[in-house]
Amino acid sequence: MTHIIFYTKPGCMGAVRQKALLESYGHTLEERSLLSTEWTPEKLEPYLAGLELKEWFNPNAPAVKSGQVIPGALSREETLDLLCTDPILIKRPLMNIGDQVLAGFDAEHLKQIGLCEVPSGYNTGCHSQDQGGTCASGS
Incomplete structure (x- = not known):
């Protein structure tokens, strides 16, 4: 199938569910830490290009929530x-x-590009109860 480089926050339960779904479709994932990667504007911008500026943010990040x-x-x-x-x-x-x-x-986009289908009701997000709320924090 497809090899996917997957940048996320280590320990995020939403990412665990997302990776499991992608792997169930036969894809191989190479997980990398979003937090320890050295990002530059030139390296990061292509990932965000299809989104509105306000959508570039993790809405659960403590600084955004506060x-x-x-x-x-x-x-x-x-x-x-x-x-x-x-x-x-x-x-x-x-x-x-x-x-x-x-x-x-984005479940709809992933379906459009033929990567996977997200079953109705399948939880792919981070929620505060996951690991005591550590998904959104920087720790």
Whole structure:
């Protein structure tokens, strides 16, 4: 099938479910830490290109939830710099799928490109009860 490079926060339960679903379709995943990867605006921007600026953010990141960071309030360049400096803010997972890169686990898009179908009701997200809420935190 397909080899996927899968950037996420280690220990995120949503990512565990996402990876399990992709692997159930026969894909191989190479997991990498979103947090320990050295991001530059040039390296990160292609993943986010298909999204609106405010969608570049992980809505569960503590700084977003607290209102300290307001998605869409900064310029494109300022947003890229902020995300590269503080990668917990980046919408995840980031995936390299062949020659395509994307941010987020968009069930409809993954179906359109023939990667997998997300069953109705299948939980692919992070929720605060997962691992005591550590999915969204930077720890």
